Amino acid sequence: MLYIVGLGLGDERDITVRGLDAVRSCSKIYMEAYTSLLSLGLDPAALANLEKLYGKEITVADREMVEERVDQVLSEAADTDVAFLVVGDPFGATTHTDLVVRAKKMGVEVKVIHNASVMNAIGVCGLQLYRYGETISIPFFTDEWRPDSFYEKIQNNRQLGLHTLCLLDIRVKEPTWESLARGKKVYEPPRFMTVNTAISQLFEVEEARGGYAYRRETLCIGVARLGSDDQKIVAGPMEKLLDVDFGPPLHCLIIVGETHPLEEEMLEFYMIK
Amino acid sequence: MLYIVGLGLGDERDITVRGLDAVRSCSKIYMEAYTSLLSLGLDPAALANLEKLYGKEITVADREMVEERVDQVLSEAADTDVAFLVVGDPFGATTHTDLVVRAKKMGVEVKVIHNASVMNAIGVCGLQLYRYGETISIPFFTDEWRPDSFYEKIQNNRQLGLHTLCLLDIRVKEPTWESLARGKKVYEPPRFMTVNTAISQLFEVEEARGGYAYRRETLCIGVARLGSDDQKIVAGPMEKLLDVDFGPPLHCLIIVGETHPLEEEMLEFYMIK
Numbered sequence: 001m002l003y004i005v006g007l008g009l010g011d012e013r014d015i016t017v018r019g020l021d022a023v024r025s026c027s028k029i030y031m032e033a034y035t036s037l038l039s040l041g042l043d044p045a046a047l048a049n050l051e052k053l054y055g056k057e058i059t060v061a062d063r064e065m066v067e068e069r070v071d072q073v074l075s076e077a078a079d080t081d082v083a084f085l086v087v088g089d090p091f092g093a094t095t096h097t098d099l100v101v102r103a104k105k106m107g108v109e110v111k112v113i114h115n116a117s118v119m120n121a122i123g124v125c126g127l128q129l130y131r132y133g134e135t136i137s138i139p140f141f142t143d144e145w146r147p148d149s150f151y152e153k154i155q156n157n158r159q160l161g162l163h164t165l166c167l168l169d170i171r172v173k174e175p176t177w178e179s180l181a182r183g184k185k186v187y188e189p190p191r192f193m194t195v196n197t198a199i200s201q202l203f204e205v206e207e208a209r210g211g212y213a214y215r216r217e218t219l220c221i222g223v224a225r226l227g228s229d230d231q232k233i234v235a236g237p238m239e240k241l242l243d244v245d246f247g248p249p250l251h252c253l254i255i256v257g258e259t260h261p262l263e264e265e266m267l268e269f270y271m272i273k
Numbered sequence: 274m275l276y277i278v279g280l281g282l283g284d285e286r287d288i289t290v291r292g293l294d295a296v297r298s299c300s301k302i303y304m305e306a307y308t309s310l311l312s313l314g315l316d317p318a319a320l321a322n323l324e325k326l327y328g329k330e331i332t333v334a335d336r337e338m339v340e341e342r343v344d345q346v347l348s349e350a351a352d353t354d355v356a357f358l359v360v361g362d363p364f365g366a367t368t369h370t371d372l373v374v375r376a377k378k379m380g381v382e383v384k385v386i387h388n389a390s391v392m393n394a395i396g397v398c399g400l401q402l403y404r405y406g407e408t409i410s411i412p413f414f415t416d417e418w419r420p421d422s423f424y425e426k427i428q429n430n431r432q433l434g435l436h437t438l439c440l441l442d443i444r445v446k447e448p449t450w451e452s453l454a455r456g457k458k459v460y461e462p463p464r465f466m467t468v469n470t471a472i473s474q475l476f477e478v479e480e481a482r483g484g485y486a487y488r489r490e491t492l493c494i495g496v497a498r499l500g501s502d503d504q505k506i507v508a509g510p511m512e513k514l515l516d517v518d519f520g521p522p523l524h525c526l527i528i529v530g531e532t533h534p535l536e537e538e539m540l541e542f543y544m545i546k
Contacts, residue, residue, distance in 0.1 A: 009387060013291040016281060016388070017326075020290060053290075089389055091396025100399075101538050114282060114394045114500050115289070116362055116387030119402050123364025124385055126373075129392050130408035134435055137403070160429055162407055227387050265374050 002077035002103050004096060006089040006115030009227025012049045019113040023054050023083045028076055030061045031085040032096075033172065050085075058085070062172070070102060077108045092117025118252060121227050122165055125235070126266025127254065133157030135165045138198050138253075140191075148205040154255060155213040161258035168193035168251050192249035195222035199242050199253070214238065219256040221270065222246055236272030244272065275350035275376050277369060279362040279388030282500025285322045292386040296327050296356045301349055303334045304358040305369075306445065323358075331358070335445070343375060350381045365390025391525060394500050395438055398508070398527065399539025406430030406530070408438045411471050413464075421478040427528060428486040434531035441466035441524050465522035468495035472515050472526070487511065492529040494543065495519055509545030517545065 003022045008014030015023070023029060031050075051058055061084075066073075076082050090096050090112050103110045123129045134157060136150040150166070157164045170192045179186035199220070206214060216239040224232040224246035234244050235256075259267070276295045281287030288296070296302060304323075324331055334357075339346075349355050363369050363385050376383045396402045407430060409423040423439070430437045443465045452459035472493070479487060489512040497505040497519035507517050508529075532540070 006389065008289060010291065013294070014289050014387075016287050016289050017293060018283065018286040021286070089393045089396065092393050092402065097399055097401075097535055097539050101535070101542075104542055112397055114287075114389035114397075116279070116389060117393045119396075120362045120365050120390045120393040121387040123362065123392075124387075126370055128370075129365065130410070130440075132408075133406055134433065135403035135405075156433055160407065167403075262370055262374070266370050269374075269377055 001081045001109045001111060002074065002099075003081065003083045003111050003113060004090040004099065005083055005085050005113045006092070006117070007050075007085055007087050008115040009088060009118070009121055010229070011046065012053045014115065014227070015053075016113060016115060019115065020053070022081075022111070022113060023056070023085070026056070026081040026083040028080065029054065029056050029058045029083045029085065030073060031058050032066060032087070033060045033062050066099075070099065071106075074103055074106050074108050077103065078106065089115050089117035089119070092119050116227060118167065118226055119165075122223065122252070122254070124226070124231075125221050125223060125233050125254065125270065127163050127221075127256065127263050128260070131161075131163055131257065131260075131263075132165055133160060133162035133257070135167060137167045138169060138193065138201060140169045140171065140193060140197075141201055141204075146204075148209070151205050151209055151211070151213060155211055158213055158255070158257055163257045164255040166198060166253040166255065168195070168198050168253065170250065193251065195224070195244070195246050195251045195253050196242055198251070199238055202238070214255055219259075219267075221254040221256060221267070222251065223254070224248070224251045226250070226252065233270045234272055235267045235270040240272050274354045274382045274384060275347065275372075276354065276356045276384050276386060277363040277372065278356055278358050278386045279365070279390070280323075280358055280360050281388040282361055282391070282394055283502070284319065285326045287388065287500070288326075289386060289388060292388065293326070295354075295384070295386060296329065296358070299329070299354040299356040301353065302327065302329050302331045302356045302358065303346060304331050305339060305360070306333045306335050339372075343372065344379075347376055347379050347381050350376065351379065362388050362390035362392070365392050389500060391440065391499055392438070395496065395525070395527070397499070397504075398494050398496060398506050398543065400436050400494075400527065400529065400536050401533070404434075404436055404530065404533075404536075405438055406433060406435035408440060410440045411442060411466065411474060411526075413442045413444065413466060413470075414474055414477075419477075421482070424478050424482055424484070424486060428484055431486055431528070431530055436530045437528040439471060439526040439528065441468070441471050441526065443523065466524065468497070468517070468519050468524045468526050469515055471524070472511055475511070487528055492532075492540075494527040494529060494540070495524065496527070497521070497524045499523070499525065506543045507545055508540045508543040513545050 005019040172190045175185040217237045221235045278292040445463045448458040490510045494508045
């Protein structure tokens with residue numbers, strides 16, 4: 001059996017009781033460490049806390065390992081109980097559909113244990129989840145690569161009066177271009193996109209496109225460390241959020257659409273002065 | 274302190290470890306029983322299982338109680354630790370924003386403990402969450418009341434190639450119209466909308482509107498008891514799902530938009546023969 005277990009958004013105590021029981025019953029535990037910079041997985045202390053709670057050792061699986069050794073993991077799961085831990089929900093912002101498809105094709109039974117993800121926990125800022133349009137991802141711009149296909153999606157959402165959740169890039173264990181060219185991988189240091197970088201990239205795209213999908217005054221909400229004890233939520237005009245220090249990762253951004261009175265009442269608590 | 278604790282989608286074991294610790298530390302525990310027909314709350318055995326896990330008594334709060342006695346709950350929370358339990362996530366499909374706003378205005382500290390909700394767990398069917406448009410709710414049609422404002426939303430989503438999650442009506446402790454007119458409340462029996470009813474209402478609306486937002490052949494996914502051990506997921510043309518028995522509540526429906534190859538691979542597992 002392959003258990004795909006969501007860990008939620010905070011620390012080791014955000015696993016569900018069902019998830020904890022499953023993990024404790026497994027003979028092998030993997031944890032994906034490539035879709036989230038959360039303290040989990042990258043911070044040895046957080047990993048130790050997980051291992052202590054489970055009473056088991058965890059193998060941290062980076063992207064390469066998952067891609068290259070997935071068949072090994074799945075054949076282990078054919079013989080015994082294996083847990084694959086995922087920050088957030090197994091089918092949240094980053095989905096693990098490919099793992100499930102492979103497992104099912106190999107005849108390995110899969111059990112999914114859900115948890116909170118950014119896609120629902122973002123409701124905490126007060127905007128109703130059913131008033132969101134398509135979710136977008138904003139990638140780090142580089143000198144050579146400045147993709148802006150998210151622009152039309154924001155535009156569509158805003159024309160419909162809907163909110164836009166922007167997931168911000170994280171780069172964990174990415175090989176540098178130079179090293180790929182030379183054939184021997186050297187990795188970039190891990191980094192995550194801040195709300196500030198996201199907004200300045202958005203301004204750059206608006207300037208280039210000129211479609212008025214949003215303006216400097218458009219109401220936005222910056223969110224950091226969603227679901228953690230020290231989460232930070234600040235609402236205000238886009239240009240004002242540009243100067244707010246949101247602190248450590250992860251960050252995300254919401255471009256607010258049309259609001260209802262109850263949404264506005266809640267946003268008041270987070271509004272920048 | 275007011276803890277608003279998400280219980281997740283299955284049974285008592287879907288609470289998080291953090292949530293369980295919080296509930297066990299509270300002197301008073303309320304549970305909302307009006308946004309979900311889940312076994313939780315309406316089924317005395319399920320309620321007993323929760324109380325056994327928590328080692329505490331739970332006061333089940335129906336809609337009237339929450340609306341009429343919220344100030345009492347909040348003043349309790351000003352003096353002591355109170356837990357308000359919510360099926361799914363506190364800010365999932367049904368949000369409890371109003372409770373948070375009231376608490377904050379009274380100066381009561383609020384702590385939200387997230388969990389899975391339909392809004393993210395629906396990812397299990399294989400469609401990517403970021404490819405969904407606006408979520409809609411389909412209410413029970415009555416002789417006098419057949420609201421169809423969801424139609425334009427489906428149309429917008431489909432024009433953009435996006436999937437539409439349809440949340441289906443549940444009616445728990447609703448006073449009958451006749452009893453309201455007579456001034457003495459008599460309640461309807463609780464009921465929930467099946468995938469089948471939702472589709473036949475959708476067909477009726479399409480026939481009236483004629484905008485081809487969807488057709489009898491449009492690919493849909495019916496989901497029942499999402500996140501439970503006996504969840505049922507069936508994909509197929511809308512008209513074929515009309516005859517599928519999805520069993521006990523809760524149900525929801527997805528109108529599929531444009532699909533990517535990985536989504537299609539996953540849907541194959543659920544496709545009706």
